[in-house]
Amino acid sequence: xxxxxxxxxxxxxxxxxxxxxxxxxxxxxxxxxxxxxxxxxxxxxxxxxxxxxxxxxxxxxxxxxxxxxxxxxxxxxxxxxxxxxxxxxxxxxxxxxxxxxxxxxxxxxxxx
Amino acid sequence: xxxxxxxxxxxxxxxxxxxxxxxxxxxxxxxxxxxxxxxxxxxxxxxxxxxxxxxxxxxxxxxxxxxxxxxxxxxxxxxxxxxxxxxxxxxxxxxxxxxxxxxxxxxxxxxxxx
Numbered sequence: 001x002x003x004x005x006x007x008x009x010x011x012x013x014x015x016x017x018x019x020x021x022x023x024x025x026x027x028x029x030x031x032x033x034x035x036x037x038x039x040x041x042x043x044x045x046x047x048x049x050x051x052x053x054x055x056x057x058x059x060x061x062x063x064x065x066x067x068x069x070x071x072x073x074x075x076x077x078x079x080x081x082x083x084x085x086x087x088x089x090x091x092x093x094x095x096x097x098x099x100x101x102x103x104x105x106x107x108x109x110x111x112x
Numbered sequence: 113x114x115x116x117x118x119x120x121x122x123x124x125x126x127x128x129x130x131x132x133x134x135x136x137x138x139x140x141x142x143x144x145x146x147x148x149x150x151x152x153x154x155x156x157x158x159x160x161x162x163x164x165x166x167x168x169x170x171x172x173x174x175x176x177x178x179x180x181x182x183x184x185x186x187x188x189x190x191x192x193x194x195x196x197x198x199x200x201x202x203x204x205x206x207x208x209x210x211x212x213x214x215x216x217x218x219x220x221x222x223x224x225x226x
Contacts, residue, residue, distance in 0.1 A: 036217075041222070043204070044202075
């Protein structure tokens, strides 16, 4: 069964600090992995997308890594800001025609 | 904004009511989706439409009835819902149904069933 597990479920950090969110998946065959940011009361917005051959991708202060051998991904947030408070969702696509498998998300709270 | 709009943003309805959720995408996409997001659970795919044809229905109860009159509009008709149907309902669209095609989400409709 295709699954995406994220950790931690929730995280509180101080403004300006860095943090790393984890995503483990068992989706096979693998096509791509996305990280989404979802603000409270809003829909998810894509941050990064990585295919099998990519092991790192950055979007401003967000850097995603992918290890396709161990089926793990991480999202590193640098110099956190209050606006980074949101849920971060890892989403894996199985192949060209498969639908997406969603992780449960990590709820991040950045405090001043 | 993502180019996907949803109305209403909030809805409270009784179990005997009939209501409809509306989604519109301004991106020229060919595929549209309905998702349910319950507290502390991953997003659950409900329905997929591709070129106005329903191509997937993930064992959703018949009290949820989708309608896609054209490639830009998607509706979710609701009737005789249960309290456990309270959730955030998200609409999304993508260029096509391929796994690599990015899905753009609307802001969602927060539904409360009393």
